[in-house]
Amino acid sequence: MVLDVIEKINSLPNVVLASTSPRRIEALSGLGLSNLKIISPSFIENLDKSTFATPQDYCLENAKQKAKCVYEDIKGTSIVIGVDTICVHENKILEKPINTEAAKEMLNSLSGVSHFVYSGVFILYHNEKTDEKGQESFVTSTKVTFDTISKESINYYVEKYKPLDKAGSYGIQEVVAGSFIKGIEGDYYNVTGIPVNDISRTLRSIYVNIFSQK
DSSP states (O other): OGGGGHHHHHTSSOEEESOOOHHHHHHHHHHTOTTOEEOOOOOOOOOOGGGSSSHHHHHHHHHHHHHHHHHTTOOSSEEEEEEEEEEEETTEEEOSOSSHHHHHHHHHHHTTSEEEEEEEEEEEEEETTTTEEEEEEEEEEEEEEEOOOOHHHHHHHHHHHOOTTSGGGOOTTSHHHHTTEEEEESOHHHHHTOOHHHHHHHHHHHIIIIITTO
């Protein structure tokens, strides 16, 4: 994992997260990225889902565009991380609900069944000393199974907690939403919007292969 080189990564001029998500910032800071810079990407997420072969392709392209628009404005040595997370049920992408009724409909559709959470990650890097540039990308999948949830419970959760900023209309990090979940297969942090294990391994590989002793 990245911990053995984390201080060396922190010494790089620009390690950037192309997102203002509090959960992503908290997770990467908790991983040890103490000099992490936060830049909101200008990319507007309005890609046509019907043009992508799979939901995974769609979320990876979103992550790529987020990273690219931030990377283009960074000068010098840098690592830029773009992330996009979606919920998928029966091959239908469930992003952030447009209103409370949409949130209730989403949660009703997830009650008593399993769905998948996909995070696309796109990382761009540049070693200014060697002028070596490149990219790494991947999609992390987590299976989430909901218990059967009453309509009354769904209505209470949506009205009180307003999950309109969350893909799939729930935030697993909230205990009340966590109570819906019967089981999970894969990276828990991926469901919060940031696949920590895969990012940790990828950042270490990038540092060792691109920046170490160069």
